Amino acid sequence: MGLIGEAERIYEKLLGAGLNPDMACYQTMLRGYMDYGHVEEGIKFFEQISESVEADRFILSAAVHFYKSVGKGLEAENVLHSMSNLGISFLENLEVGSKLKAKSPISEPI
Structure with missing residues (x-):
């Protein structure tokens, strides 16, 4: 898992x-x-x-994107509803796997 695994290890150590x-x-x-x-x-x-945490705009928006990416629309809608009730705007520009896509080789036309 690389850097993610290292981050998890440090988090657990903390x-x-x-x-x-x-x-x-x-x-x-x-x-x-x-x-x-x-x-x-x-x-x-x-x-x-x-x-246990009073989530912020990023955390809640990330949750919505995670849920949507695996087809858990109801969970995503519940988080969006909570955000609306709290007056927190949704971050639409987050993208699951953005670093993976950035590393993909770009194919050039022949």
Whole structure:
């Protein structure tokens, strides 16, 4: 899993030491899952933190994108509804797997 695996290892070590992650830590973990297309891990992480963290625009928007990318429309709509109720706007420009797509070779016309 490369860098994602290393980030998870450090995150678990932080928790094991009795430290509490901050918002930047949560956002960084979700950004990694988002950028490298680790959707199931991103959903699992979001669901773990959603009960104990007052999520922000990025975290909630990332959750919507994760849910939509695996066909969990109801879950995505529930998060969008929560965002609307909280007056939080949705970040449409996030893209699952954006770093993977950026590394794809560009084929040139012959």
